[in-house]
Amino acid sequence: MDNEADLIEVPDDEVLQQKLYYSISEVAGWFKVNTSLLRYWENEFDVLQPRKTRKGDRLFRVEDIKNLQLIYFLLRQRKFSIDGAKNYLKNNKQEADTQIRLVESLTRFRSFLLEMKANLQA
Template sequence: MELDKLVLDKQYYSISEVAAMFKVNTSLIRYWENEFDILQPKKNRKGDRLFRQEDIHHLKLIYHLLRERKYTIEGAKQKLKEDLKLAARNFEMVQALLKVRGFLTELKDQL
């Protein structure tokens, strides 16, 4: 998934917009919200969830651990507890390496 190419130009995103970004159901986003303490979107008076860029960054990290690294929910919770900063840095490093790989592949194709 090309999560690093997401352009976040709004202050708040609805749950349906966020679910579309990650190509998952809104129910999965709500489930992750219940399971992971780091994910705490704001809610308006109607109770609609409003996701900030920080929340989307946390979702990227959760998505990376669960879907790409194949952690269980409990395993991902433990990983986040152990060192949230390290997990975030590792995720960013993987994303940067994927960008470099894409660039090099593109460059190779042009030669």
């Protein structure tokens, strides 16, 4: 993660499991992207399959959010092209899952250390 702008604010698994579905606007807010980008990624990546209401509103499951984290990681942090990310997910999904979990753990640890540093300085 090169800078603070790359930090997404997706709740951890325990919090995510509290609801079955999340709205597209809620999910877009966590990733700091437009809802139109999520709709575009949905068209590009077969692993994204949010449910749609009769009205056409998208509802994202925890599984979709996890897949979005992978896609975001590959496109925004690893700088893959769309085609490169598709191929990587097709051939290395398990490795990508492991990498994203590692990044999440390190991000939480970094936040903990920054909080601890702030408390020591207070």
